[in-house]
Amino acid sequence: MSTIRIAAVAAHFGRDLEFDLARIATLIKKARKEGAGLLVLPDAALGGYLADLRDPAPDGLPPALDPDDPLIHRVAALAAEMVVCVGYCEDAGGAGRYNAAVCVSGDGVLGRHRKVHLPAGEVTAYLPGDRFDAFDTPVGRIGMLIDYDKTFPESARSLALDGAQVLACLSAWPTSITDSAPRMTHDRQAKLFDLYDQARAAENQVVLASSNQTGAMGGMRFLGQAKVVGPGGDVLARTWSKAGLAIAETDLAAELDRARRVLHHLGERRPDAYRETAP
Template sequence: MKIELVQLAGRDGDTAYNVERTLKAIASCADDTDFLVFPETQLMGFAAVEQLASVAEPLDGPSLQAILQAVRERNVAVVVGIAENAAGTFYNSSVLVTPEGIALRYRKTHLWPSERGLFCPGDRYVTTLWKGVRVGILICYDIEFPESSRALAQLGAELIIVTNGNMDPYGPVHRTAIMARAQENQAFAVMVNRVGAGDDGLVFAGGSALVDPFGRLLFEAGREECRQVVELDLDQLQASRREYDYLRDRRWHLPGERIDHADGRRELLIPAIDQPLTGR
């Protein structure tokens, strides 16, 4: 499987600019690309409080419809971030768009402090099959919590994709986290971050990366815009579990209701925070 990591600068609240750059990246990808991965909230940037209601869009809005058309023309899949408007409730979401449509929508479950009060946190983890590989999505701060990646692994994820909007001085935090999340779940992990300056003086740290199921860093970007094609050796999934298997050997499962859909999607619903845990 070939994945293109598209590390870009963006403009906060400027959907037209961000969508145009995203469409150009899709149109110019290599013919044998399977996936393109973009940063967190790629299409809208991090909109200010007064902008959010005007720039956030539903999943059937014009921005994702334009992405879908581009995906169909190139016969690829795209993971891209969006400020989602779900009937007046706003989510920091990332979606997997394939030529057949939106295959997966994930709403960020762990909101950064500045996002609280703007976005509503998601209530589930999700995976789906794409070209025989089970894929799950996380967003930025999610990867600092081991339970998020473990939830995807519990759903069978073999590839964890992280759309990222990580800024200075926290770049080293996500570098460490992405390697740990891949190693402890014996899955590939792809993280794509934003670069450049944003509003409120933020400087985004770049450092997009590919990590294999052993936790080895196979590619790491710098702090400038770049596009890098990486290829996954899927045999490494089995090789990493040949002598030991963390999921099989663990003695406790994350709580939550698992839902298996006929189209291949799997969900793990997050229990209420005050729900007592069982299984001692």
């Protein structure tokens, strides 16, 4: 497939799973009407995010779903011919839970990811994932990241080296908890969110679709700022802080070839000159 339309979502999701599923159905319908082939929903779109990052209460955590939960199959059925990435809380079979994402179409599950990098508040609520894998889909080869993962360049680079053409970054990214600003445009986390999106796309010369939650959960206020970023780091579409869809049309193969024609970052690396990343 050559030219595709990519949609990244900014929207609010909470604990009511049926409400979340209905909102997902509405967003899929809107994206389909706009001709989108890929829709990237936020982290924790099924069940909502943590209500408190400083001290998550065990009885206030999102509902944990089995990787084969009927709700995931219902999202796949809604996706039909589209490719849809969605975040949820995954039951680790009694060992705990993962902050997870799954990519589906009407044919079933295409790929999965468990969040690897956990910020301080999440370590008491989730287990860390341990790998980054790209996977093939009808719209191209995709790799998924879950919010804090994109802070680390190695995450996106691992996926790009695995052939990912699109990075789907699913987030529940709040405004700064420790240093609040009177306006969203002055918020430290808002600036970092945009910076990471553009840097990860440009340094790997890939297309990046960044979704995020909006609204509030507990004491947190989410940024929104969903966007699609081109392989040169240019923002092709965005929602700013409001709920909605950021939609951009791109010819993946042509855009990546164009970006890499003169300077090919992945091919020009010098691994022998870098310090080993293992601890």
